[in-house]
Amino acid sequence: MQDKKFDIVIVGGGILGISIGYFLTLNSDANVLLIEQEKNISSHTSSRNTGKVHAPFLYDPITKKIFARIAFLGYSMWETYSNLKGIHFKQDGVIEIAKEEKDILVLKKYFEWGIKNGLEEKDILLLNKEETKKIEPNIRCNGSIYCKRDASVDYRILSNSLKSDYLANGGKILNLHRVTRIETKKDNNCIIEIITKNGEKKIIDSKYVINTAGGNSLDIARQFGIGLGLIDLHFRGEYWLAPKEYEKLTSHSIYSIPKQKNFPFLDPHWIVKADGHCEIGPNAVPVFGPYSYNFIDNLRNFIPKTKEIFVKKGLWSLLYNREFLSLLTNEIASSFSKHIMIQRVKHFLPALDTKKFNTRGTSGIRSLLIDDKGNFIPDTLLLKNSLSMHILNYNSPGATGALPLSAMIVQELIYEKVIHKVDKNNHHQLWNIEDIYSNIKL
Numbered sequence: 458m459q460d461k462k463f464d465i466v467i468v469g470g471g472i473l474g475i476s477i478g479y480f481l482t483l484n485s486d487a488n489v490l491l492i493e494q495e496k497n498i499s500s501h502t503s504s505r506n507t508g509k510v511h512a513p514f515l516y517d518p519i520t521k522k523i524f525a526r527i528a529f530l531g532y533s534m535w536e537t538y539s540n541l542k543g544i545h546f547k548q549d550g551v552i553e554i555a556k557e558e559k560d561i562l563v564l565k566k567y568f569e570w571g572i573k574n575g576l577e578e579k580d581i582l583l584l585n586k587e588e589t590k591k592i593e594p595n596i597r598c599n600g601s602i603y604c605k606r607d608a609s610v611d612y613r614i615l616s617n618s619l620k621s622d623y624l625a626n627g628g629k630i631l632n633l634h635r636v637t638r639i640e641t642k643k644d645n646n647c648i649i650e651i652i653t654k655n656g657e658k659k660i661i662d663s664k665y666v667i668n669t670a671g672g673n674s675l676d677i678a679r680q681f682g683i684g685l686g687l688i689d690l691h692f693r694g695e696y697w698l699a700p701k702e703y704e705k706l707t708s709h710s711i712y713s714i715p716k717q718k719n720f721p722f723l724d725p726h727w728i729v730k731a732d733g734h735c736e737i738g739p740n741a742v743p744v745f746g747p748y749s750y751n752f753i754d755n756l757r758n759f760i761p762k763t764k765e766i767f768v769k770k771g772l773w774s775l776l777y778n779r780e781f782l783s784l785l786t787n788e789i790a791s792s793f794s795k796h797i798m799i800q801r802v803k804h805f806l807p808a809l810d811t812k813k814f815n816t817r818g819t820s821g822i823r824s825l826l827i828d829d830k831g832n833f834i835p836d837t838l839l840l841k842n843s844l845s846m847h848i849l850n851y852n853s854p855g856a857t858g859a860l861p862l863s864a865m866i867v868q869e870l871i872y873e874k875v876i877h878k879v880d881k882n883n884h885h886q887l888w889n890i891e892d893i894y895s896n897i898k899l
Contacts, residue, residue, distance in 0.1 A: 463629075464876065466649060466663040467491040468636050468677055469670035470498035472616045472856050473848060476863035477667055479619045482626035484867055484890060485876040489628045490661065492651060494635040499616035501748065502671055503856060505821030507728045507736070509710065510535050510608040511854040512551060514571030514581060520835045526897045527858025527865075529575040532606055534860040537887055539610065542618050547731045551607035553712045554589070554598035556805055560714040561600050568602060580606040593707050597805050609710075609731035612856045622885070634659070639666065639680040647844055665875050667866070668847040672747020672824040678847040683840050686829045687849070691747050694739025696728075696818030697795060699809075704735055706808060713805060725801050736818045737802045747824050826850040839866070846870075861893050868894035 465481060467474045470493030481489050495501075510532050516525035539546035555561050564583060571581045582603045584592070589601040624630065631651070637658075638650040649661040668677045672691060678684040699706075711727040728736045746758030796811050803809045826834045826849060838849040846866065868890045871878045 461660070462488075462662040463490045464488045464663070465490070465665045465667060466647070466661060467667045467669060468649075469493065469668065469674070470495070470630065470632070471501065471669060471671050472499050472503035472612055472619075472859045473851060473863065474667075474669035475499070475616055475619045475623060476859040477669060477866055478623040478628045479626075480863050480867040480890060481870075481876065482623055482628045483885060484871070484878060484880075486879045487876045490663070491623070491628065491630045492634050492636060492649075492661075493630065493632050496632055498620055498630070498632075499613055502821050502823065503616055504613040505819050506612065506853075506856060507710070508609050508611055508731050509551070509728075509854075509857070510546075510610055511857045512571065512576065512581070512604040512607040513574035513854075514553070514567045514576065514602060514604060516570065516574065516854075517835070518570055518573045523837050523839075523862070523897065524854060524858065525570070525574045527861045528854040530861035530893065530896060531854065531857040531859070532608065534888065535610060535615070535857070536608070538618075538860065539615070541887065544614055544618060545610065545731055547609040548605075549607070549609055549729065550603065550605045550709050551712065552589070552593060552596070552709045553602040553604070553714070554596060554805055555600045556598060556713050558599050563714045564600055564602050571602075571604065576604070576606060580604060593709060593711070595706055595806060595808050596711060597807055598713075603709075607710075609729065611731055626885075636670075636677065639677070641681075641844055645844060664844075665870075666845040668845060668849075669851075671851070672822060674824075674847060674849050674851070675826065678840065678849060681842060681845050681847070683842065683845070683847055684826075684838075684849060687826050687834075688829075689747075689824050689826055691744050691749065691822055691824050692741040693744045693749060693820050693822050694741060695798075695820045696736045696738030697799065697814045698816040698818045699735035699737065700813045700815075701734075702813070703809070704729075704733055706735070706806065711805065725798050727802055727806055737799055737814070738818060739821070740798055741823070744822065747822055749822065750820055823852050824850075825852065837862075861897060864888060864890040864893040865897045 464487040467478055470491050474491055475498055478489055478491050481487055511528050513525045513528035518525050536546050555564050568583050584601045584603055586599055589596055589598055633654050634651045636649060637652050640648045642648060647663045647666050651659050668674050670677045675684050675689045710729045713724050715724045725738050744755050749755035749758055799811045799814055834850050837851045840847045870876050
């Protein structure tokens with residue numbers, strides 16, 4: 458790469474970063490660079506997930522407005538893109554169950570949310586226990602939501618397809634480079650210091666920075682003076698692979714109403730993947746860094762994170778919360794005990810035999826933000842100044858919503874004259890990004 462000056466630098470090569478690059482190169486003549494610290498794009502949360510294109514009935518249309526809108530729009534956009542590229546898009550639907558009678562009221566609320574978020578009544582059904590049994594005979598529950606507008610994909614394959622399109626349209630990528638420092642110059646440009654795996658430092662100049670750094674996004678935002686009152690917490694979700702004999706146990710992925718309704722964690726669920734194999738998970742084990750997949754990585758982040766804990770009053774407020782402490786106790790226990798995690802799923806799939814689960818699946822890490830009062834922030838945050846935009850707290854349904862949110866962001870940059878709209882490669886344009894912007898900004 459010869460260039461040292463760019464119009465836009467994207468920090469972070471997850472599915473959101475590469476989606477933004479895709480829409481930037483299709484709709485502008487901006488000189489765009491994407492910086493990714495790993496050898497491959499989408500190496501972390503973007504590929505360490507359940508592979509679901511989530512339906513929007515789980516998202517409150519008021520408190521999770523952005524998540525709700527992008528989940529609704531994401532389904533049809535991924536279906537269109539997958540069909541064009543010949544990538545497997547398994548329209549398999551999903552079932553959300555009520556394990557207890559009192560959870561029926563929650564299902565009714567989810568049903569209402571789904572309709573408000575754009576689902577049609579033919580796409581989402583509220584079923585009693587007998588009706589659920591007709592669809593999935595092996596489930597034990599008191600009722601369910603059956604949503605047909607839900608799918609399974611491989612987001613790593615989709616990310617790499619977007620990468621090919623991005624590069625073909627003139628975008629550039631720097632892999633194995635990590636951003637260490639960002640400064641703003643008097644002429645309103647950004648100086649970005651990056652470092653390679655072998656310690657070589659480089660300097661990049663950019664007119665604008667888009668921060669899609671996932672677990673590191675708050676650290677990047679703070680270098681612009683943004684998000685200083687926020688705290689990020691990291692939780693590792695772990696899975697167990699089901700033996701092959703269970704692959705026909707259900708036709709659908711099965712989710713259950715979570716016990717901890719005040720915290721953004723799902724109880725472990727039964728996942729049927731795009732390739733047909735099944736998993737149980739995740740739990741939500743607290744860890745000290747966004748890439749703490751094992752003990753050594755976790756230990757490396759222990760000291761810097763504990764220093765932050767002692768100075769941030771929001772964390773102290775959270776740690777006085779008895780419900781949260783109870784949650785942590787249960788999740789840590791499920792990490793050490795296969796029996797505890799699988800029992801939670803066996804409650805609604807009694808045919809499972811814990812002893813037959815011998816292989817751990819791929820773990821992923823979710824980074825959540827809390828405010829200075831110790832409250833979890835429910836929706837994604839788009840924070841910006843004249844030189845940068847920061848996408849923070851971007852969690853599930855993050856992969857589902859990556860295409861619509863990226864289209865919205867690029868259109869917003871056009872409206873704000875950060876970039877200039879250029880109609881090029883019209884035969885590659887699958888969507889009108891102005892329409893997508895309007896749909897999300899309703």
